[in-house]
Amino acid sequence: MPYSRVSSTTALIDEGNLTQLEFLALDSTFNFADGHARQELTASQEKIIGDLPELFAQAASQPVAELERTAFANYCRLLGQHSFPLDAGRVFTCYSSSVAMEIVARSLATRTDSIALIHPTFDNIPDILRGVGLRLVPLPEDELHRRDLDPRLLDDVESVFVTTPNNPTGRVLTADRLRRLAGQCAQRGTVLILDTSFRGFDSRAFFDHYAVLEASGCRWIVIEDTGKLWPTLDLKVGWLVTSADTGLPVADIYSDILLGVSPFVLALIGRFVEDAASGGLGELHRFIAGNRRLLRSALDGLPRISFPDQESRGSVERIDLGERSSSRLVLEELCERSVFVLPCRQFCWANPAEGDNAVRVALARPTESLATGAGVMREVLARQC
Amino acid sequence: MPYSRVSSTTALIDEGNLTQLEFLALDSTFNFADGHARQELTASQEKIIGDLPELFAQAASQPVAELERTAFANYCRLLGQHSFPLDAGRVFTCYSSSVAMEIVARSLATRTDSIALIHPTFDNIPDILRGVGLRLVPLPEDELHRRDLDPRLLDDVESVFVTTPNNPTGRVLTADRLRRLAGQCAQRGTVLILDTSFRGFDSRAFFDHYAVLEASGCRWIVIEDTGKLWPTLDLKVGWLVTSADTGLPVADIYSDILLGVSPFVLALIGRFVEDAASGGLGELHRFIAGNRRLLRSALDGLPRISFPDQESRGSVERIDLGERSSSRLVLEELCERSVFVLPCRQFCWANPAEGDNAVRVALARPTESLATGAGVMREVLARQC
Numbered sequence: 001m002p003y004s005r006v007s008s009t010t011a012l013i014d015e016g017n018l019t020q021l022e023f024l025a026l027d028s029t030f031n032f033a034d035g036h037a038r039q040e041l042t043a044s045q046e047k048i049i050g051d052l053p054e055l056f057a058q059a060a061s062q063p064v065a066e067l068e069r070t071a072f073a074n075y076c077r078l079l080g081q082h083s084f085p086l087d088a089g090r091v092f093t094c095y096s097s098s099v100a101m102e103i104v105a106r107s108l109a110t111r112t113d114s115i116a117l118i119h120p121t122f123d124n125i126p127d128i129l130r131g132v133g134l135r136l137v138p139l140p141e142d143e144l145h146r147r148d149l150d151p152r153l154l155d156d157v158e159s160v161f162v163t164t165p166n167n168p169t170g171r172v173l174t175a176d177r178l179r180r181l182a183g184q185c186a187q188r189g190t191v192l193i194l195d196t197s198f199r200g201f202d203s204r205a206f207f208d209h210y211a212v213l214e215a216s217g218c219r220w221i222v223i224e225d226t227g228k229l230w231p232t233l234d235l236k237v238g239w240l241v242t243s244a245d246t247g248l249p250v251a252d253i254y255s256d257i258l259l260g261v262s263p264f265v266l267a268l269i270g271r272f273v274e275d276a277a278s279g280g281l282g283e284l285h286r287f288i289a290g291n292r293r294l295l296r297s298a299l300d301g302l303p304r305i306s307f308p309d310q311e312s313r314g315s316v317e318r319i320d321l322g323e324r325s326s327s328r329l330v331l332e333e334l335c336e337r338s339v340f341v342l343p344c345r346q347f348c349w350a351n352p353a354e355g356d357n358a359v360r361v362a363l364a365r366p367t368e369s370l371a372t373g374a375g376v377m378r379e380v381l382a383r384q385c
Numbered sequence: 386m387p388y389s390r391v392s393s394t395t396a397l398i399d400e401g402n403l404t405q406l407e408f409l410a411l412d413s414t415f416n417f418a419d420g421h422a423r424q425e426l427t428a429s430q431e432k433i434i435g436d437l438p439e440l441f442a443q444a445a446s447q448p449v450a451e452l453e454r455t456a457f458a459n460y461c462r463l464l465g466q467h468s469f470p471l472d473a474g475r476v477f478t479c480y481s482s483s484v485a486m487e488i489v490a491r492s493l494a495t496r497t498d499s500i501a502l503i504h505p506t507f508d509n510i511p512d513i514l515r516g517v518g519l520r521l522v523p524l525p526e527d528e529l530h531r532r533d534l535d536p537r538l539l540d541d542v543e544s545v546f547v548t549t550p551n552n553p554t555g556r557v558l559t560a561d562r563l564r565r566l567a568g569q570c571a572q573r574g575t576v577l578i579l580d581t582s583f584r585g586f587d588s589r590a591f592f593d594h595y596a597v598l599e600a601s602g603c604r605w606i607v608i609e610d611t612g613k614l615w616p617t618l619d620l621k622v623g624w625l626v627t628s629a630d631t632g633l634p635v636a637d638i639y640s641d642i643l644l645g646v647s648p649f650v651l652a653l654i655g656r657f658v659e660d661a662a663s664g665g666l667g668e669l670h671r672f673i674a675g676n677r678r679l680l681r682s683a684l685d686g687l688p689r690i691s692f693p694d695q696e697s698r699g700s701v702e703r704i705d706l707g708e709r710s711s712s713r714l715v716l717e718e719l720c721e722r723s724v725f726v727l728p729c730r731q732f733c734w735a736n737p738a739e740g741d742n743a744v745r746v747a748l749a750r751p752t753e754s755l756a757t758g759a760g761v762m763r764e765v766l767a768r769q770c
Contacts (some may be wrong), residue, residue, distance in 0.1 A: 050438050257509070
């Protein structure tokens with residue numbers, strides 16, 4: 001039941017944050033707003049849900065530390081992350097990636113006052129970082145992928161935050177770029193933070209990030225997230241993983257906020273990971289690719305409409321409405337017809353105008369519902385563009 | 386797998402926070418450290434766990450807003466809170482009471498810089514409040530219960546934080562005291578914050594707090610918590626509930642951290658509330674009272690050992706070890722025998738020495754395990770006291 005200070009839809013589209021727009025859509029028939037996994041369960045996932053009472057009993061009897069290690073290690077291996085740490089005090093299981101983010105931000109704020117942040121990215125990241133008092137310096141995505149960071153930028157900040165694959169663009173930091181970036185951070189003592197919440201959708205992000213980070217010698221933090229992949233009704237965890245010595249009070253701040261997550265959720269995640277390893281992950285990738293094709297063809301041939309993220313494999317897709325189009329008009333009209341997507345304005349946290357002509361559509365939805373929603377989008381866009 | 390900077394048990398007992406001590410105990414046979422609900426499921430609760438697959442399906446099909454309202458409204462009514470608000474933007478469902486606490490603290494820190502906080506209380510409350518930069522002023526529990534707050538104290542702070550029933554003492558703020566306190570806050574524009582996480586154990590805290598708060602006209606926040614009552618393997622929610630206008634950016638900060646909790650957890654809580662309303666709550670009260678009697682009689686007759694919270698009905702019990710006793714020695718020896726309880730030092734956040742001679746034992750545990758643990762405590766205390 002949470003609403004922000006702005007109450008009308010129009011005001012929210014202009015001034016609200018993305019999560020507040022996502023609230024509006026929560027119980028709507030055509031919610032393509034949030035990036036949570038809302039597709040139907042596959043047959044083998046249905047089977048896991050049928051076993052929930054046994055999973056509860058198992059979770060009650062097994063040591064939590066064991067459930068935690070198994071879920072984390074198998075999740076990492078599933079996504080090609082073989083050099084993950086298991087040492088004491090380096091893996092913190094959180095209720096969600098945003099809780100992990102809050103803990104990272106609060107830890108950073110005790111020791112540093114500035115951070116370079118990828119631009120664009122989901123707005124709760126800059127909002128949390130600003131909320132704890134950090135000064136943000138934009139790190140344009142194009143720059144990040146093109147060349148080494150400008151030394152002047154690095155001299156200006158004490159940490160660097162990169163979302164990879166990025167949200168909403170889907171762009172993946174290559175192993176080579178990560179190596180160079182981590183090297184630059186190591187040289188200067190800068191803390192490198194990666195949010196890899198959307199990694200599971202894109203095998204190009206399956207190279208062993210932990211090996212690259214460890215080899216660089218930099219201080220690093222990685223946020224992993226199980227919440228985007230499987231339709232577990234938001235039973236999920238976020239993992240906050242750190243280099244051996246970050247110089248930050250992560251363990252203390254973590255323990256101010258939680259003792260740990262539910263062992264039941266850990267056991268459930270463990271089962272979904274197993275299922276993904278036995279073919280479920282490939283099935284998920286084909287499903288998202290299918291929904292992406294469906295959306296693109298449903299809007300095919302509309303004047304000025306384009307899909308800027310041609311290479312993206314993430315579970316969200318940006319639609320560029322073309323110059324002179326207003327995403328607000330589109331969103332309002334879609335909203336009246338119970339179809340919810342997100343404006344891109346808020347992703348462009350340092351320069352909202354850059355996002356004015358684009359919207360983001362969530363793809364992790366039942367295909368039929370996306371097909372109907374895409375039909376409505378076509379009608380609306382045909383008039384507005 | 387989270388550990389703090391201090392690694393030995395001795396160092397943790399002296400310097401760690403309570404949650405870090407609770408980590409140590411997590412997978413121990415005799416974990417009487419944390420205040421989470423770890424008793425066995427009752428027969429009717431077992432039945433609910435048997436229905437988890439159906440609950441999952443129900444949660445997937447029902448609107449989240451409806452699940453949220455039902456769970457919250459029925460939880461409030463169960464505990465005598467009939468004047469709870471349901472208006473938009475006044476109830477925020479969180480992953481836990483500590484996440485609610487973090488959101489409250491971050492909201493307070495945007496507008497205020499000082500807070501009066503009950504003393505003693507669980508140390509993550511002062512740690513979170515300090516962590517966001519607030520200056521804390523101790524509000525001694527005895528003072529709070531004895532008379533109106535000293536106007537000089539109220540003039541010195543912008544908000545007042547009270548845990549009721551308190552942890553670890555179990556003391557309950559009476560309706561009359563709450564009325565006076567809320568009146569004083571209303572007069573000065575002070576924000577009054579109540580943490581009622583342990584309310585469910587004590588019918589003396591079942592008077593309608595929301596009616597008293599609303600009638601006072603003060604700005605208020607209440608944190609409710611389902612996490613202490615039922616052995617749901619930490620599937621739980623914390624509710625952050627506010628007066629119509631707090632003047633604080635609670636909705637914005639909430640939406641930086643979460644979109645909402647799992648509808649599955651809401652549906653599960655809904656069922657546990659129903660079960661509690663049909664006799665389960667009485668059963669729980671008798672269970673805790675029984676475990677309290679067991680602990681007290683197990684230690685009966687030991688020289689200098691006493692139970693300072695004679696009136697407490699909460700799920701934790703303090704043991705006073707008597708003057709000149711060191712809780713550290715007791716904790717170390719218990720720890721060697723795999724029995725974990727908490728020192729009281731850390732609860733006394735403004736003056737740790739006050740807590741040096743006491744430990745806290747969690748009672749929401751299987752009776753057999755508590756009986757065995759109490760036997761070990763008796764042996765150790767007989768030597769150490």
